[in-house]
Amino acid sequence: MDYTATQSGFRQRKLQPNMRLRNSSVDGSEGSQLFEDMSGAAPGSQTEYRNPQAGPQAAGFPGQSILSDPMSNLAMAYGSSLASQGREMVDKNLDRFIPISKLKYYFAVDTVYVGKKLGLLIFPYMHKNWEVNYQHDTPVAPRFDVNAPDLYIPAMGFITYVLVAGLALGTQNRFSPELLGVQASSALVWLIMEVLAVLLSLYLVTVNTDLTTIDLLAFSGYKYVGMIIGVVAGLLFGRLAYFLSLLWCCVAIFVFMIRTLRLKLLSEAAAEGRLVRGARNQLRMYLTMSIAAAQPIFMYWLTYHLIR
16 A cells, blocks of 8 residues: 655555545435436426417317317208108108197187087987088087087096096095096096997998097097086985986987987988988998997996995
Protein backbone atom coordinates (compact mmCIF):
# COMPACT_ATOMS: atom_id res chain seq x y z
CA MET A 1 0.00 0.00 0.00
CA ASP A 2 1.10 3.57 -0.63
CA TYR A 3 1.24 5.97 2.18
CA THR A 4 1.55 9.72 1.89
CA ALA A 5 2.88 12.04 4.47
CA THR A 6 0.83 14.91 5.79
CA GLN A 7 1.87 18.08 7.40
CA SER A 8 0.86 16.79 10.76
CA GLY A 9 3.25 13.89 10.46
CA PHE A 10 0.73 11.18 9.97
CA ARG A 11 0.69 9.00 6.97
CA GLN A 12 -2.43 8.38 4.96
CA ARG A 13 -3.18 5.42 2.77
CA LYS A 14 -3.96 6.06 -0.87
CA LEU A 15 -7.21 4.62 -2.09
CA GLN A 16 -7.18 2.38 -5.05
CA PRO A 17 -8.98 3.54 -8.16
CA ASN A 18 -11.32 0.55 -8.24
CA MET A 19 -12.36 1.02 -4.65
CA ARG A 20 -13.05 4.66 -5.25
CA LEU A 21 -15.27 3.89 -8.18
CA ARG A 22 -17.12 1.28 -6.15
CA ASN A 23 -17.81 3.72 -3.36
CA SER A 24 -18.90 6.40 -5.75
CA SER A 25 -21.36 4.04 -7.36
CA VAL A 26 -22.83 3.10 -4.03
CA ASP A 27 -23.09 6.69 -2.96
CA GLY A 28 -24.71 7.69 -6.22
CA SER A 29 -27.35 5.00 -5.95
CA GLU A 30 -28.97 6.88 -3.11
CA GLY A 31 -29.80 9.79 -5.39
CA SER A 32 -31.00 7.71 -8.36
CA GLN A 33 -34.39 5.89 -8.59
CA LEU A 34 -35.62 3.06 -10.78
CA PHE A 35 -38.90 4.89 -11.65
CA GLU A 36 -39.36 8.57 -11.86
CA ASP A 37 -41.54 10.04 -9.11
CA MET A 38 -44.44 11.85 -10.73
CA SER A 39 -46.37 12.60 -7.55
CA GLY A 40 -45.01 16.08 -7.37
CA ALA A 41 -45.59 16.86 -10.99
CA ALA A 42 -48.08 19.53 -11.96
CA PRO A 43 -51.50 18.48 -13.25
CA GLY A 44 -50.82 20.13 -16.51
CA SER A 45 -47.77 18.02 -17.13
CA GLN A 46 -49.78 14.82 -17.53
CA THR A 47 -50.63 13.86 -21.09
CA GLU A 48 -54.23 13.42 -22.16
CA TYR A 49 -55.55 11.52 -25.13
CA ARG A 50 -58.07 13.34 -27.23
CA ASN A 51 -59.58 12.41 -30.53
CA PRO A 52 -58.79 15.26 -32.84
CA GLN A 53 -61.69 14.25 -35.10
CA ALA A 54 -64.32 14.34 -32.30
CA GLY A 55 -66.77 17.13 -32.93
CA PRO A 56 -69.91 18.33 -31.22
CA GLN A 57 -71.49 14.85 -31.51
CA ALA A 58 -68.96 13.43 -29.03
CA ALA A 59 -70.42 15.54 -26.24
CA GLY A 60 -74.07 14.96 -27.23
CA PHE A 61 -76.42 11.97 -27.28
CA PRO A 62 -74.62 8.88 -28.61
CA GLY A 63 -77.72 7.73 -30.53
CA GLN A 64 -77.67 10.81 -32.74
CA SER A 65 -75.12 9.21 -34.99
CA ILE A 66 -77.38 6.16 -35.34
CA LEU A 67 -80.51 8.18 -36.04
CA SER A 68 -78.67 10.23 -38.61
CA ASP A 69 -77.81 7.06 -40.50
CA PRO A 70 -79.86 6.84 -43.74
CA MET A 71 -80.26 3.08 -43.32
CA SER A 72 -81.85 3.57 -39.89
CA ASN A 73 -84.31 6.10 -41.27
CA LEU A 74 -85.21 3.72 -44.08
CA ALA A 75 -85.77 0.87 -41.60
CA MET A 76 -88.01 3.06 -39.45
CA ALA A 77 -90.10 4.09 -42.44
CA TYR A 78 -90.42 0.49 -43.60
CA GLY A 79 -91.48 -0.63 -40.13
CA SER A 80 -94.17 2.05 -39.89
CA SER A 81 -95.53 1.05 -43.30
CA LEU A 82 -95.70 -2.60 -42.23
CA ALA A 83 -97.54 -1.61 -39.05
CA SER A 84 -100.13 0.40 -40.99
CA GLN A 85 -100.67 -2.45 -43.46
CA GLY A 86 -101.12 -4.93 -40.62
CA ARG A 87 -103.66 -2.68 -38.93
CA GLU A 88 -105.65 -2.35 -42.14
CA MET A 89 -105.60 -6.13 -42.64
CA VAL A 90 -106.83 -6.78 -39.09
CA ASP A 91 -109.61 -4.23 -39.46
CA LYS A 92 -110.71 -5.75 -42.77
CA ASN A 93 -110.79 -9.34 -41.48
CA LEU A 94 -112.45 -8.33 -38.23
CA ASP A 95 -115.13 -6.39 -40.05
CA ARG A 96 -115.86 -9.49 -42.14
CA PHE A 97 -117.02 -11.47 -39.10
CA ILE A 98 -118.06 -8.65 -36.74
CA PRO A 99 -119.13 -5.54 -38.64
CA ILE A 100 -117.86 -3.02 -36.12
CA SER A 101 -118.72 -0.15 -38.44
CA LYS A 102 -122.40 -1.17 -38.20
CA LEU A 103 -122.51 -1.38 -34.42
CA LYS A 104 -123.38 2.31 -34.18
CA TYR A 105 -126.70 1.53 -35.86
CA TYR A 106 -127.64 -0.96 -33.13
CA PHE A 107 -126.87 1.51 -30.35
CA ALA A 108 -128.66 4.48 -31.94
CA VAL A 109 -131.43 4.52 -29.33
CA ASP A 110 -133.07 7.06 -27.05
CA THR A 111 -135.25 7.00 -23.96
CA VAL A 112 -138.51 6.92 -25.92
CA TYR A 113 -137.39 3.93 -27.95
CA VAL A 114 -136.22 2.01 -24.87
CA GLY A 115 -139.57 2.58 -23.14
CA LYS A 116 -141.57 1.48 -26.18
CA LYS A 117 -139.37 -1.54 -26.76
CA LEU A 118 -139.66 -2.73 -23.16
CA GLY A 119 -143.44 -2.36 -23.39
CA LEU A 120 -143.41 -4.34 -26.64
CA LEU A 121 -141.38 -7.14 -25.05
CA ILE A 122 -143.78 -7.42 -22.12
CA PHE A 123 -147.08 -6.71 -23.96
CA PRO A 124 -146.63 -7.77 -27.61
CA TYR A 125 -150.27 -8.79 -28.10
CA MET A 126 -151.73 -5.44 -29.15
CA HIS A 127 -148.96 -4.49 -31.56
CA LYS A 128 -150.08 -4.63 -35.22
CA ASN A 129 -147.30 -3.53 -37.54
CA TRP A 130 -144.13 -5.62 -37.15
CA GLU A 131 -142.33 -4.60 -40.32
CA VAL A 132 -139.05 -2.74 -40.17
CA ASN A 133 -139.04 0.62 -41.92
CA TYR A 134 -136.48 1.28 -44.65
CA GLN A 135 -135.07 4.43 -46.14
CA HIS A 136 -133.15 4.14 -49.42
CA ASP A 137 -132.85 0.34 -49.01
CA THR A 138 -131.36 0.87 -45.53
CA PRO A 139 -133.23 0.22 -42.27
CA VAL A 140 -133.83 3.32 -40.22
CA ALA A 141 -132.18 3.76 -36.85
CA PRO A 142 -133.85 2.05 -33.89
CA ARG A 143 -134.80 5.36 -32.28
CA PHE A 144 -137.08 5.99 -35.26
CA ASP A 145 -138.56 2.47 -35.49
CA VAL A 146 -139.60 0.34 -32.53
CA ASN A 147 -139.45 -2.82 -34.68
CA ALA A 148 -135.75 -2.41 -35.45
CA PRO A 149 -133.38 -4.65 -33.49
CA ASP A 150 -130.90 -3.05 -31.12
CA LEU A 151 -128.07 -4.13 -28.86
CA TYR A 152 -128.57 -1.58 -26.10
CA ILE A 153 -131.40 -3.44 -24.35
CA PRO A 154 -129.68 -6.88 -24.61
CA ALA A 155 -126.39 -5.49 -23.30
CA MET A 156 -127.99 -3.63 -20.41
CA GLY A 157 -130.24 -6.62 -19.76
CA PHE A 158 -127.28 -8.98 -19.50
CA ILE A 159 -125.44 -6.70 -17.06
CA THR A 160 -128.58 -6.17 -14.98
CA TYR A 161 -129.26 -9.90 -14.93
CA VAL A 162 -125.77 -10.57 -13.52
CA LEU A 163 -126.29 -7.91 -10.82
CA VAL A 164 -129.73 -9.27 -9.90
CA ALA A 165 -128.30 -12.78 -9.75
CA GLY A 166 -125.62 -11.56 -7.35
CA LEU A 167 -128.33 -9.93 -5.22
CA ALA A 168 -130.35 -13.14 -5.16
CA LEU A 169 -127.31 -15.17 -4.15
CA GLY A 170 -126.48 -12.64 -1.46
CA THR A 171 -129.93 -12.87 0.13
CA GLN A 172 -129.44 -16.63 0.37
CA ASN A 173 -125.93 -16.34 1.88
CA ARG A 174 -124.49 -18.05 -1.20
CA PHE A 175 -122.72 -15.09 -2.76
CA SER A 176 -119.10 -15.36 -3.80
CA PRO A 177 -117.14 -13.68 -6.61
CA GLU A 178 -116.38 -17.06 -8.15
CA LEU A 179 -120.04 -18.11 -8.20
CA LEU A 180 -121.06 -14.77 -9.71
CA GLY A 181 -118.41 -15.20 -12.40
CA VAL A 182 -119.70 -18.68 -13.16
CA GLN A 183 -123.22 -17.28 -13.44
CA ALA A 184 -122.17 -14.57 -15.89
CA SER A 185 -119.96 -16.84 -18.00
CA SER A 186 -122.62 -19.55 -18.22
CA ALA A 187 -125.23 -17.06 -19.41
CA LEU A 188 -122.82 -15.73 -22.03
CA VAL A 189 -121.86 -19.21 -23.22
CA TRP A 190 -125.49 -20.26 -23.59
CA LEU A 191 -126.21 -17.11 -25.57
CA ILE A 192 -123.31 -17.76 -27.96
CA MET A 193 -124.32 -21.41 -28.39
CA GLU A 194 -127.87 -20.36 -29.16
CA VAL A 195 -126.77 -17.94 -31.86
CA LEU A 196 -124.41 -20.50 -33.39
CA ALA A 197 -127.17 -23.12 -33.43
CA VAL A 198 -129.51 -20.73 -35.23
CA LEU A 199 -126.83 -19.88 -37.79
CA LEU A 200 -126.19 -23.57 -38.40
CA SER A 201 -129.91 -24.24 -38.79
CA LEU A 202 -130.27 -21.41 -41.29
CA TYR A 203 -127.37 -22.83 -43.26
CA LEU A 204 -128.82 -26.34 -43.30
CA VAL A 205 -132.28 -25.18 -44.29
CA THR A 206 -130.76 -22.83 -46.92
CA VAL A 207 -132.83 -19.83 -45.93
CA ASN A 208 -132.12 -16.64 -47.84
CA THR A 209 -132.64 -13.94 -45.27
CA ASP A 210 -131.25 -10.54 -44.41
CA LEU A 211 -130.75 -11.53 -40.78
CA THR A 212 -127.19 -10.94 -39.62
CA THR A 213 -125.33 -12.38 -36.68
CA ILE A 214 -125.86 -9.18 -34.74
CA ASP A 215 -129.60 -9.33 -35.42
CA LEU A 216 -129.76 -12.85 -33.97
CA LEU A 217 -127.68 -11.73 -31.01
CA ALA A 218 -130.11 -8.87 -30.40
CA PHE A 219 -133.22 -11.05 -30.64
CA SER A 220 -131.69 -13.69 -28.37
CA GLY A 221 -130.70 -11.05 -25.83
CA TYR A 222 -134.23 -9.71 -25.38
CA LYS A 223 -135.10 -12.62 -23.07
CA TYR A 224 -132.99 -11.06 -20.30
CA VAL A 225 -135.78 -8.55 -19.72
CA GLY A 226 -138.24 -11.29 -18.74
CA MET A 227 -135.58 -13.05 -16.68
CA ILE A 228 -134.94 -9.91 -14.65
CA ILE A 229 -138.67 -9.39 -14.04
CA GLY A 230 -139.09 -12.99 -12.89
CA VAL A 231 -136.13 -12.93 -10.48
CA VAL A 232 -137.07 -9.55 -8.98
CA ALA A 233 -140.67 -10.70 -8.49
CA GLY A 234 -139.42 -13.86 -6.81
CA LEU A 235 -137.15 -11.92 -4.47
CA LEU A 236 -139.95 -9.54 -3.47
CA PHE A 237 -142.99 -11.82 -3.30
CA GLY A 238 -141.73 -15.40 -3.28
CA ARG A 239 -141.66 -18.38 -5.60
CA LEU A 240 -145.26 -18.11 -6.71
CA ALA A 241 -144.72 -14.58 -7.98
CA TYR A 242 -141.57 -15.80 -9.72
CA PHE A 243 -143.41 -18.53 -11.61
CA LEU A 244 -146.35 -16.30 -12.56
CA SER A 245 -144.24 -13.40 -13.79
CA LEU A 246 -141.82 -15.70 -15.59
CA LEU A 247 -144.71 -17.50 -17.28
CA TRP A 248 -146.10 -14.19 -18.52
CA CYS A 249 -142.74 -13.09 -19.84
CA CYS A 250 -142.13 -16.46 -21.51
CA VAL A 251 -145.40 -16.26 -23.41
CA ALA A 252 -144.67 -12.65 -24.33
CA ILE A 253 -141.20 -13.41 -25.70
CA PHE A 254 -142.58 -16.39 -27.62
CA VAL A 255 -145.18 -14.20 -29.34
CA PHE A 256 -142.60 -11.48 -29.95
CA MET A 257 -140.14 -13.86 -31.60
CA ILE A 258 -142.81 -15.52 -33.75
CA ARG A 259 -144.14 -12.24 -35.11
CA THR A 260 -140.69 -10.76 -35.62
CA LEU A 261 -138.87 -13.70 -37.20
CA ARG A 262 -141.66 -14.82 -39.52
CA LEU A 263 -141.10 -11.68 -41.58
CA LYS A 264 -137.43 -12.59 -41.82
CA LEU A 265 -137.56 -16.35 -42.31
CA LEU A 266 -140.88 -17.16 -43.93
CA SER A 267 -141.90 -16.33 -47.44
CA GLU A 268 -143.84 -13.26 -48.45
CA ALA A 269 -147.07 -15.28 -48.53
CA ALA A 270 -146.59 -16.35 -44.92
CA ALA A 271 -145.75 -12.79 -43.93
CA GLU A 272 -149.06 -11.63 -45.38
CA GLY A 273 -150.97 -14.21 -43.30
CA ARG A 274 -151.92 -16.68 -46.05
CA LEU A 275 -151.53 -20.42 -45.81
CA VAL A 276 -147.96 -21.68 -45.80
CA ARG A 277 -147.39 -24.28 -48.48
CA GLY A 278 -144.36 -26.13 -49.66
CA ALA A 279 -141.77 -28.22 -47.86
CA ARG A 280 -139.26 -25.38 -47.64
CA ASN A 281 -141.79 -23.01 -46.08
CA GLN A 282 -142.73 -25.74 -43.62
CA LEU A 283 -139.10 -26.06 -42.59
CA ARG A 284 -138.85 -22.30 -42.15
CA MET A 285 -141.99 -22.29 -40.03
CA TYR A 286 -140.62 -25.07 -37.82
CA LEU A 287 -137.33 -23.25 -37.50
CA THR A 288 -139.10 -20.03 -36.47
CA MET A 289 -141.15 -21.84 -33.85
CA SER A 290 -138.06 -23.66 -32.55
CA ILE A 291 -136.17 -20.40 -32.08
CA ALA A 292 -139.15 -18.86 -30.31
CA ALA A 293 -139.71 -21.93 -28.11
CA ALA A 294 -136.04 -22.00 -27.05
CA GLN A 295 -136.36 -18.60 -25.36
CA PRO A 296 -138.63 -19.74 -22.45
CA ILE A 297 -136.42 -22.79 -21.90
CA PHE A 298 -133.30 -20.65 -21.47
CA MET A 299 -135.20 -18.19 -19.30
CA TYR A 300 -136.19 -20.89 -16.85
CA TRP A 301 -132.82 -22.67 -16.99
CA LEU A 302 -130.86 -19.54 -16.08
CA THR A 303 -133.15 -18.32 -13.26
CA TYR A 304 -134.78 -21.26 -11.42
CA HIS A 305 -131.78 -21.83 -9.11
CA LEU A 306 -131.78 -18.19 -8.00
CA ILE A 307 -135.13 -18.43 -6.22
CA ARG A 308 -135.47 -20.68 -3.17
